Amino acid sequence: MPMPSEIKRISDTVWELPTSYKEGMQVPARIFATEKLMHEMDAGVFDQVTNVACLPGIVKYAYCMPDGHWGYGFPIGGTAAMDPEKGVISPGGIGFDINCGMRLVLTNLTYDEVKPRLHQLVDRLYYRVPAGVGSHGFVKVSHDEFCRVVEQGSRWCQHHGYAWPEDLAMTEEGGCFEGADASKITVKAIERGYNQLGTLGSGNHYLEIQVAKPGNIFDEETARAFGITLPDQVVVMFHCGSRGFGHQVATDYLQTFLAVMERKYGIRVGDRELACAPFRSREGQDYFAAMKCAVNMAFANRQVILHRIREVFADVFSRDPTDLGMNMVYDVAHNTAKLEKHLVDGQKRELLMHRKGATRAFGPGMEGLPECYRETGQPVIIGGSMETGSYLLAGVKSGDQSFYTTAHGSGRTMSRHQAKRQFRGEKLQREMEARGIYVKSVSWGGLAEEAGAAYKNIDEVVEATELAGLSRRVVKLVPIGNVKG
Amino acid sequence: MPYRYLEDIALADAAFEAWGTTVEEMFIAAADATMNVMVEELATIHRDREIRLEVEHDALDILLFKFLNELIFYKDAERLLLRVESVTITRHPSLFTLHSVACGEELNPARHALSADVKAVTLHRFKVEQTEEGWKATVILDI
Numbered sequence: 001m002p003m004p005s006e007i008k009r010i011s012d013t014v015w016e017l018p019t020s021y022k023e024g025m026q027v028p029a030r031i032f033a034t035e036k037l038m039h040e041m042d043a044g045v046f047d048q049v050t051n052v053a054c055l056p057g058i059v060k061y062a063y064c065m066p067d068g069h070w071g072y073g074f075p076i077g078g079t080a081a082m083d084p085e086k087g088v089i090s091p092g093g094i095g096f097d098i099n100c101g102m103r104l105v106l107t108n109l110t111y112d113e114v115k116p117r118l119h120q121l122v123d124r125l126y127y128r129v130p131a132g133v134g135s136h137g138f139v140k141v142s143h144d145e146f147c148r149v150v151e152q153g154s155r156w157c158q159h160h161g162y163a164w165p166e167d168l169a170m171t172e173e174g175g176c177f178e179g180a181d182a183s184k185i186t187v188k189a190i191e192r193g194y195n196q197l198g199t200l201g202s203g204n205h206y207l208e209i210q211v212a213k214p215g216n217i218f219d220e221e222t223a224r225a226f227g228i229t230l231p232d233q234v235v236v237m238f239h240c241g242s243r244g245f246g247h248q249v250a251t252d253y254l255q256t257f258l259a260v261m262e263r264k265y266g267i268r269v270g271d272r273e274l275a276c277a278p279f280r281s282r283e284g285q286d287y288f289a290a291m292k293c294a295v296n297m298a299f300a301n302r303q304v305i306l307h308r309i310r311e312v313f314a315d316v317f318s319r320d321p322t323d324l325g326m327n328m329v330y331d332v333a334h335n336t337a338k339l340e341k342h343l344v345d346g347q348k349r350e351l352l353m354h355r356k357g358a359t360r361a362f363g364p365g366m367e368g369l370p371e372c373y374r375e376t377g378q379p380v381i382i383g384g385s386m387e388t389g390s391y392l393l394a395g396v397k398s399g400d401q402s403f404y405t406t407a408h409g410s411g412r413t414m415s416r417h418q419a420k421r422q423f424r425g426e427k428l429q430r431e432m433e434a435r436g437i438y439v440k441s442v443s444w445g446g447l448a449e450e451a452g453a454a455y456k457n458i459d460e461v462v463e464a465t466e467l468a469g470l471s472r473r474v475v476k477l478v479p480i481g482n483v484k485g
Numbered sequence: 486m487p488y489r490y491l492e493d494i495a496l497a498d499a500a501f502e503a504w505g506t507t508v509e510e511m512f513i514a515a516a517d518a519t520m521n522v523m524v525e526e527l528a529t530i531h532r533d534r535e536i537r538l539e540v541e542h543d544a545l546d547i548l549l550f551k552f553l554n555e556l557i558f559y560k561d562a563e564r565l566l567l568r569v570e571s572v573t574i575t576r577h578p579s580l581f582t583l584h585s586v587a588c589g590e591e592l593n594p595a596r597h598a599l600s601a602d603v604k605a606v607t608l609h610r611f612k613v614e615q616t617e618e619g620w621k622a623t624v625i626l627d628i
Contacts, residue, residue, distance in 0.1 A: 042496060044494065044495065069496055069497060070494065071495070071497065071498075071609075072495065072498070072608070072627065076497060092609075095627075096604045096605035096607075096627045097604055097627070132599055132602065133523045133524075133560065133592060133600075133601075133602040134560050134566075134592050134602070136564065188558060191558075192561045192562045193561065196561065201602060202602035202628075203601050203602060203604075203628045204497075243561075244557075244558075244562070244604075247557075247561075247604040247627070248561075255547070255550075255551075271608075271609055271610075272608040272609075273607050273608045273609040273611075275608065412496045412497045413496065414496065415492040415493070415496045416496075416498075416499060416628065417490050417492055417499075418492055420600075442594060443598070443599045443600050443601075444598070445525055445598065445599075445600040445601075446599070446600050449600070449601060485602065
């Protein structure tokens with residue numbers, strides 16, 4: 001895809017579209033990418049990131065990360081800081097899957113210890129962590145109890161025996177966004193999601209058993225601080241979000257904003273998916289409180305899934321999960337809006353950070369990080385395709401240029417239908433098994449859609465984040481077992 | 486089948502065009518296109534349960550948006566896979582009302598080859614238009 005001719009190269013990895021590119025742009029748009037990745041960006045990215053630059057109250061730049069691709073509203077990889085007093089909040093800047101995120105869990109097992117039981121492990125995980133279209137979870141709650149889940153997030157899980165106390169400290173915001181208000185969510189959202197606690201979902205959501213090979217450690221000291229201490233250590237990574245509940249919250253408020261945006265607030269946007277309202281308006285605050293419920297549902301979802309993973313490992317290895325060292329490295333969200341304090345032209349300001357398919361990546365010493373990561377910077381979990389591997393990165397000081405935000409995954413380069421035509425799920429499963437990756441999926445079609453060749457090269461994406469100074473590589477993790485929705 | 490999937494936009498998601506001679510036919514086609522993203526063979530959905538769907542809005546395109554969202558809601562809330570059998574749209578002075586009958590059954594992975602889950606209907610490039618042949622909708626679903 002040819003880049004727009006107006007694009008300016010600011011450095012090797014920073015590209016800028018000026019405000020003259022599109023009428024209404026309040027700020028320039030900045031894309032972080034190597035030249036190769038820039039050429040792989042689809043046309044939607046340039047159009048969408050400059051639509052974001054038109055939103056009222058946007059501060060400094062509209063950003064797109066190196067894994068950016070065509071989304072809806074914001075591009076995937078889109079990031080925007082809004083002035084909370086003059087700016088807007090937009091569900092299109094967060095995504096329907098509110099608090100879709102990644103969680104990484106350690107074990108003290110090595111590949112040699114896991115290999116003989118890999119099939120058993122993956123098969124059990126497949127049955128114990130439901131995945132796929134319309135799946136219902138194992139945690140049964142009433143509507144009223146579900147409201148407590150969404151107001152309390154991981155804290156609810158801890159009260160009900162689904163969390164170790166230290167899990168919460170290793171979750172962004174302690175696994176609970178303060179201010180979640182269940183009176184701001186619809187009955188429809190509750191009905192859609194109350195029975196999905198403990199489910200993975202589908203699409204690119206997965207649960208993976210991975211290995212940290214000695215040759216894939218980029219920074220041994222930080223890897224040790226993150227708990228990667230053994231050669232060929234086995235870890236578990238999973239990717240999922242707030243399920244139908246979050247999708248319904250976003251759908252409900254998209255319609256609320258559409259009804260008032262222009263008529264009541266006089267705001268026009270280039271794409272209706274960017275429907276928004278002033279952050280300080282009643283509608284803006286209602287959505288913020290409802291969105292936090294979905295954020296907390298996703299934290300709780302990942303927490304109860306972790307509980308199940310620990311149970312499965314304990315069963316298969318006949319050892320207690322504490323004895324297996326199944327501690328969390330971190331849980332990080334990549335579809336949220338939150339208030340954070342950042343320096344803007346030397347002044348500390350509160351900003352409403354929209355991140356859609358983009359990960360918070362706090363640098364060393366920043367507030368909000370657990371004590372054990374104060375020196376290293378925040379662990380950042382980047383999920384690659386099921387064939388190629390994933391990464392554990394760390395936040396860096398120079399992340400201030402994107403308000404401490406980095407990539408979230410590989411980014412697709414092939415449509416789902418094209419992938420389904422090009423690959424066959426059954427054949428892909430056999431080929432992957434021959435390469436030492438045992439994958440089990442609810443759907444052959446869904447498996448084919450997620451073939452590694454449908455994605456950008458994850459190595460190039462994370463390298464670009466490092467070259468751009470958004471985050472740095474710590475460990476590459478390669479898959480050996482995968483459960484796909 | 487009166488719909489086709491679009492491959493050159495929104496790579497990570499599922500985009501389609503659906504059409505019909507009448508607006509009602511187009512709504513039924515869009516419903517099937519949405520369901521066909523999740524279920525590979527629509528003919529495998531049995532007619533075990535009947536659901537009545539009712540939505541209203543002052544804009545025809547948002548009426549389609551709300552209608553498709555109903556199908557997605559039932560898929561999660563009751564694990565129902567639905568095929569729309571009839572749609573009646575009534576135009577009032579400043580409102581469209583839709584009454585629809587959909588039939589289907591609870592999803593059963595043993596019989597239904599399931600594909601990607603649809604999270605939501607997006608409004609990105611969402612369009613309902615009258616053409617020379619009838620009506621056409623362009624929809625991008627979030628996967």
